[in-house]
Amino acid sequence: MSTTSIYRRIARRETHSPRSALAITLAVILILVSVWLGTEIVLSMIGQPALLVAPTDAEQSIVSAATLPYGILLAAGIVLAIVGLVLVIASLTAGRRARHVIETDRAVTVVDNNVIAAALARHAAYAGGTDPDNTHVSVFHNRAVVDVTPSSGTTSDTAPIKDAVDQQLDAYGMRPKLRSKITVKKTGKVGA
CATH class of the missing domain: 1.20.5 (Single alpha-helices involved in coiled-coils or other helix-helix interfaces)
Structure with missing residues (x-):
């Protein structure tokens, strides 16, 4: 092997x-x-x-x-069919853990989605000129969603944040590849 x-x-x-x-x-x-x-x-x-x-x-x-009555029998049949369908689908599909594989030649590197999200949040906050506490990142199977809330009285541009996040995602070389979605909120957060 x-x-x-x-x-x-x-x-x-x-x-x-x-x-x-x-x-x-x-x-x-x-x-x-x-x-x-x-x-x-x-x-x-x-x-x-x-x-x-x-x-x-x-x-x-x-x-x-x-x-x-016909309605009760029909409802019971539909419920049983749905339960059976859910069990068949669950048995045939694989469950996914919240992890991604980083491509390397010498080893298998598996990274949890929370670690990826923390790293992306740090880079997005730096690129957007916001506080890291105002940046929230959620990583899914094939997507990273970045929500940035600028400080009150300031604005953040989406383009540099998207560039920074995409650059980091490309540098990680994860499988499956992640796409980014950046959202900068219109209203700022006071005190940050």
């Missing part, structure tokens, strides 16, 4: 989250329902009262479900 394929596997493992929590939750729910059904059947066989619903009553309810 080559080094690049190992690096690729490590990078994927660090940037994508497994669906373990969903699988464990569904397994626990199925186990609890199975235990409950088994308990109800055993209680029915030995002539004891049911915990929640006796198997014969449950069977009668299912058989008589066709007599319910």
Whole structure:
């Protein structure tokens, strides 16, 4: 196995989250329902009262479900279809962690989005001539959103901030590549 394929596997493992929590939750729910059904059947066989619903009553309810109003049956079917669709989509798509990979030849470098946001905020504040506390950056999968609030009585130009942020993003060489969106607020912040 080559080094690049190992690096690729490590990078994927660090940037994508497994669906373990969903699988464990569904397994626990199925186990609890199975235990409950088994308990109800055993209680029915030995002539004891049911915990929640006796198997014969449950069977009668299912058989008589066709007599319910059409709207209720349609709504229940739609809800079940949506739950099933969500579970199928969740099982087929990979979860994403808030991390990016920096391209290097010798190692796998994974950087958290909060670290990227802090670095971009510092550079954007310097380029815009604002206080770093007045700069807020949110980093998503393929986008960095920079919100700058200038000090009261001053203005900040968007172009130098965008240039500084884009230059930093290019220098980092992240995968997937981030695009920047800069927003300079019209009203300033007092005291900064």
